[in-house]
Amino acid sequence: MVPYGQNKVQTMMKPFLLLALLASAQPLLVQAEAIGGYAAGCQTGAQPLPQSGAGFRVVRAERQRHYGQPQMIDYLQALGQRTQQAGLAPMLVADMAKQHGGPFAYGHRSHQTGLDADIWLRSGHGPLPSRSQDMVNHRLYILNRHFGDDQRQLIALAAQDERVSRIFVHPLIKQAMCRAYGDAPWLNRLRPWFGHSSHFHVRLHCPAGSPNCEPQAAVPAGTGCGRELASWINDKSGALSAGPRKPWRPALPAACNTLLASKEPDS
Numbered sequence: 001m002v003p004y005g006q007n008k009v010q011t012m013m014k015p016f017l018l019l020a021l022l023a024s025a026q027p028l029l030v031q032a033e034a035i036g037g038y039a040a041g042c043q044t045g046a047q048p049l050p051q052s053g054a055g056f057r058v059v060r061a062e063r064q065r066h067y068g069q070p071q072m073i074d075y076l077q078a079l080g081q082r083t084q085q086a087g088l089a090p091m092l093v094a095d096m097a098k099q100h101g102g103p104f105a106y107g108h109r110s111h112q113t114g115l116d117a118d119i120w121l122r123s124g125h126g127p128l129p130s131r132s133q134d135m136v137n138h139r140l141y142i143l144n145r146h147f148g149d150d151q152r153q154l155i156a157l158a159a160q161d162e163r164v165s166r167i168f169v170h171p172l173i174k175q176a177m178c179r180a181y182g183d184a185p186w187l188n189r190l191r192p193w194f195g196h197s198s199h200f201h202v203r204l205h206c207p208a209g210s211p212n213c214e215p216q217a218a219v220p221a222g223t224g225c226g227r228e229l230a231s232w233i234n235d236k237s238g239a240l241s242a243g244p245r246k247p248w249r250p251a252l253p254a255a256c257n258t259l260l261a262s263k264e265p266d267s
């Protein structure tokens with residue numbers, strides 16, 4: 001038997017629930033668009049990546065940086081499924097973008113248009129970790145014991161999707177991928193970059209339907225495993241972390257200034 005009071009509360013709740021549902025459906029009605037450049041832009045119609053799904057988990061969701069363009073959400077969910085099918089541990093998805101994009105108060109310069117995502121390289125089994133795991137012994141300048149076949153397989157799966165423009169990895173990780181996968185055509189999407197020794201950073205192409213999205217130049221032809229990689233391996237100047245950087249305050253497209261001024265405070 002339902003007590004009268006509870007029933008009354010439920011009846012009163014209905015209009016509010018309807019309103020809440022309408023409000024939550026609102027973002028879906030906004031045209032999804034990546035606007036501007038990866039390091040000076042914003043986004044509309046972004047979706048949050050669910051906190052977990054087949055083959056993936058979101059870390060540090062309280063930072064509210066798990067929003068992306070629908071193409072990014074679809075890419076990550078598809079990658080999670082392939083990860084699971086390959087028998088790998090769930091991948092750990094870290095920073096993507098803020099709901100409306102734009103620059104972060106700290107951390108990355110890019111990740112502003114909903115087309116960038118960081119994926120940690122540590123195993124995603126067990127309790128949800130709050131920190132990433134470095135895969136490089138910076139003193140000896142070699143990969144450490146944490147980097148193995150699971151990491152190679154995950155990066156390979158991530159790079160094979162045609163929607164990927166490039167994936168930033170530490171030069172030593174690029175070298176390991178070149179050694180494992182020879183002349184695979186997707187190797188050129190793996191771009192050596194310092195600061196990516198505990199995670200890799202996926203960047204998708206500008207989606208169709210985002211006419212104001214500024215694409216990045218195409219990656220050079222070839223696997224990038226030869227001379228270019230050697231120059232990175234030999235240049236260890238940026239190998240050690242440079243420490244925290246100043247907040248990045250780029251000039252944004254006018255549409256972004258309007259959007260961000262009226263939306264959530266910087267976080």
Ligand SMILES: [Zn+2]
Nearest residue numbers: 108117118201
């Ligand atoms: Zn990143």
